[in-house]
Amino acid sequence: MxxxxxxxxxxxxxxxxxxxxxxxxxxxxxxxxxxxxxxxxxxxxxxxxxxxxxxDLHAAALASTRSNLVALLIDDFANPHKLVMLERLTRALRSRGWDTLLVNTLDPDDAAPALLNASQRRVDATILIGLQFDDEVLRAAYKARRVKKLIIFARGSEDPNTTSICVDDEAATREIAQYVLTRGYRRPLFLAGPRTTSAHLLRKETFTRVWQENRGVVPDSATVTAYDPLLSAEVAHDTLAPRSRDALPDIIVCENDALALGAIDTIRHRLGLTVPGDIAVIGFDDVPQAAGPNYRLTTYRQPMTEMANYLVDVLESAETTDLDRRFLGELVVRDSA
Amino acid sequence: MxxxxxxxxxxxxxxxxxxxxxxxxxxxxxxxxxxxxxxxxxxxxxxxxxxxxxxDLHAAALASTRSNLVALLIDDFANPHKLVMLERLTRALRSRGWDTLLVNTLDPDDAAPALLNASQRRVDATILIGLQFDDEVLRAAYKARRVKKLIIFARGSEDPNTTSICVDDEAATREIAQYVLTRGYRRPLFLAGPRTTSAHLLRKETFTRVWQENRGVVPDSATVTAYDPLLSAEVAHDTLAPRSRDALPDIIVCENDALALGAIDTIRHRLGLTVPGDIAVIGFDDVPQAAGPNYRLTTYRQPMTEMANYLVDVLESAETTDLDRRFLGELVVRDSA
DNA sequence: GAACTTTTTGCACCCGAGTGCAGAACCTCT
DNA sequence: AGAGGTTCTGCACTCGGGTGCAAAAAGTTC
The missing domain is CATH 1.10.260.40 (lambda repressor-like DNA-binding domains)
Known part of the structure; x- marks a missing residue:
């Protein structure tokens, strides 16, 4: 060539x-x-x-303090929403002159070396997108030198060393809970994803609180250890299969669509029930297949493009503090709930 | 930090x-x-x-002729298989010291600037994964300076300037066709993806040939302009809905799973038929959801990990020619055909 | 057109490491 | 112990461009 x-x-x-x-x-x-x-x-x-x-960008990076490079750490390859996020983020970054180093931290042991490597490439920022192992990654990041900005995307964090750009989980979940209440569902099951301490989603907490305030009881829940539809299908099966018909939930509120897709699959194909007839399902993210004829999933859409653009604003900002921002999305009502 | x-x-x-x-x-x-x-x-x-x-890797890249960086060009974000490819490729690359620049060329106008940018970062190779616009991208690449190696992954190419690493489409499709024949299907419809000239899949050609050899007729076919399940569902609907019951195919052979998923959705939810009862479906790639309880898709699995490792071999190889390689995968029989 | 501003341009020095080779240090064997 | 070979180590030069400031050119004003 x-x-x-x-x-x-x-x-x-x-x-x-x-x-x-x-x-x-x-x-x-x-x-x-x-x-x-x-x-x-x-x-x-x-x-x-x-x-x-x-x-030559290497020479430029060497001579200056900026590289116009960011590292994007991802470990959540089973979640179809990640593909959407990658698309939106890379597009927003590129359109404003930033390049993206894609770093796979699926294996938690890779996280620390990955950060180290990013620092060797002098990335101007490290972006964490929906990590399962973010606690560990964050700890590694603190130790790494030269990691100038640490941004947690699509996930909350109170960490002062970190900028978190995400949807307002509380408001979103309150809207979802309100919808569930209004539609008259009485026995929800909250299907949650893995819990981490450094970076969180406040969905389960909020749903639980709102439900308790309105109905006086703590809603049922179950936890899936990864945002993987296949795994979610397993958990949904293990949770629901043993129950008698009237002990089943009338709606499953899922922390995100990855879980919702698996739940729907199980309800239909392994329990032989219908959605939403027997059990309704509600998700979060609005992945592409949520709109397809198979799932017709009611879900909450995050303003991805807007969030991605704000992320670039943060990169270009001279500020280093107080850049956190919460966005509002919208509930997309389809047929599943 | x-x-x-x-x-x-x-x-x-x-x-x-x-x-x-x-x-x-x-x-x-x-x-x-x-x-x-x-x-x-x-x-x-x-x-x-x-x-x-x-x-410092910038200094290293500047001083030497290698950067240990590759650009990964992708424009096919609707295809769930891409997430699998990203995972496998980044893992293989990282484990052997290579970093990955993720470049979004979804907008065809971005392809040329993307290549340019990659050359500014002195990438040691540019990897194209399943592009829709690869013709254009290739042309742009030829013009760009400093693009040392151009690798087409998971797609064939006869271009001498290019290394193509993919599954042996002919052998794979022959195996699929044989399966379809053996199972006694009589009216296949081949659902093809977008056609490009520089980089191709030989699936439709091969299926057509084998079918013709065995049954004496050219099989029916339809084309979807992107590997997008939603779009595929539309095309499947437009193709099948107008037909009388006995003009319907008894099996849809899809160029890949992205198309197969959409086809199944349409068969079930828009035509009100069953899979495989009324119409069987067969895919290619073995995306994660193919194994899920909803699709149970019969499909052909490519040896992704092996292919990814070979790609790194190519990067590390001193040869510049004759590195093309075809892999063999395996037909995974599930319930959809 | 002199005196003063403002815009342009040039330059010394620096960023952090790779390459190939020459000389130093070490080892082996008789 | 010394010849001959092998392994280490040091160095000059280079990769390509950014920074801040000083000198030069261009533009203004009276």
Missing amino acids: TDPTSPRNVTADDVAEAAGVSRWTVNRAFKKDASISPKTRSKVMAAAQALGYVP | TDPTSPRNVTADDVAEAAGVSRWTVNRAFKKDASISPKTRSKVMAAAQALGYVP
């Missing part, structure tokens, strides 16, 4: 020579709002174009 | 001083099979540990 006629890279020096200016002027031409006359800039750009020059 | 007590980065020089050796010896200590005595190395490592030194 490499052009054999150009044994050496074309550098700013080459362009400078071609354009009859100094190297620094060439750099300025490539820098947004640098102090350079339009005339010189266009002359430089023409020369650069002709020579096929593009600035 | 940055330790305020260390205003400056700790560099190899610092470690060298602390360990009483030269900087170059420090570098050697961090380099696999470098010429250095075990004694010196452990001394250096101890000092490095104490100071919290890690080599």
Whole structure:
């Protein structure tokens, strides 16, 4: 692929020579709002174009304190929502000049080396998206040097060293709970995902509280150890199969869609019941298949694009504190509840 | 997050001083099979540990001809199989010291800038995974400088500038076709994905040929313009809904699972028929939900892990030619066909 | 057109490490 | 112990561009 006629890279020096200016002027031409006359800039750009020059980002990162690179840590590959998040995040980042290093921390032992590696690449920020092992990762991050910003995306955190960008779980869950109450469901089961301490979702807590305030009892619940539809199907089965018909919930409120999909599958195919006829199901995230003809899932949609854009705002912000932000989404009512 | 007590980065020089050796010896200590005595190395490592030194990868990339970085170009976020591929690839890459730049080329206009950007980061290779717009991307890649290796993953290509790592589509499809014949299906419909010229799947061609050889007729087919279950559900509906009952296929052979999932959804929920009772469905990829209680999809599994490892072999190989390789997977028979 | 501003441009120095080779240190064998 | 070989270590030079400031050019004002 490499052009054999150009044994050496074309550098700013080459362009400078071609354009009859100094190297620094060439750099300025490539820098947004640098102090350079339009005339010189266009002359430089023409020369650069002709020579096929593009600035080397490694050299730039080395020389400056910024790399325009972020590490995206993900360990939740069974959750279809992650694909949506990746799409939205990479798009928002790229459109504003940021590159994304995708780091797989599925194996918890990889988390620490991953952070270390990110620091070796001088990433300007590390973004955690919906991690199961975030406690550990956070601990590792604190130890790592040069991790400038730590952003927890789509998940809450009170950690002062961290910026958390997520939906307002309390408000969202209150809306969901209200919907469940209004529609007259009486025996909800809350299907929760893995619990972590550093980064959380307040969904189960909020639902429990609201339900208790309104009905005076703590709702039933069950926990799945990963946001995996297949695992969720297992847990749903183990939880519901032993019960007599009238001990079954009339609605399963799920911490997210990954769990909801599995729950629906089990209700239909392993319990032989219908959704929402026998048991209704409500999710969170609005994954693509939630809108498909099979699930028609009632769920809560997070404003992903908006959140992704805000994330880039945070990256570009000079502030280092008080950047947390909670977003409001919307309940998308379909057929499942 | 940055330790305020260390205003400056700790560099190899610092470690060298602390360990009483030269900087170059420090570098050697961090380099696999470098010429250095075990004694010196452990001394250096101890000092490095104490100071919290890690080599700066930007500086390394700048000084050498390798960056240990690859760009992963993806534009197919609706296909759940991509999440599996991302997981396998990032894991294989990381375990052997490679970092992954995730580049979203969903918008075809982003492809060229994405390639450019990758070259600015001096990636050692660009990996294309299942692109819809690969023709365009390839063309852009040829123009870009410094794109050393171009690898097409999970898709075939005859392009000599490219290394293609994928399953043997012909063998796989022949096995599928044989299965379809053996099980006595008589009216298949082949559901194909988008067609590209540079990088291809030979599934439709092969199925058509085998069927024609055996039954003397060209099988029915339809095309979906993206590997998106929702879109596939639409196309399946538009194709099948107008037909009378006995003009319906008895099996839908899908180019991959993304299409198969959508087809099943439509058969069940929009046509009110059963799978496999009325219409059987067969997929390709073995996405996670294929194993779930809802789909129980019969499909062909690609040896992803093996393929990912081979990809890293290619990266590390000094050869630049003749690295294409076809893998064999296995037909996973479940309930859908 | 002199005196003063403001905009442009040039430059010294630095970011942190890889390469290939020459010289030093160590080891083996007789 | 010394020759001959092997393993280590040190160094000059290089990768490509950012920063802050000083000098130069261009623009203003009276």
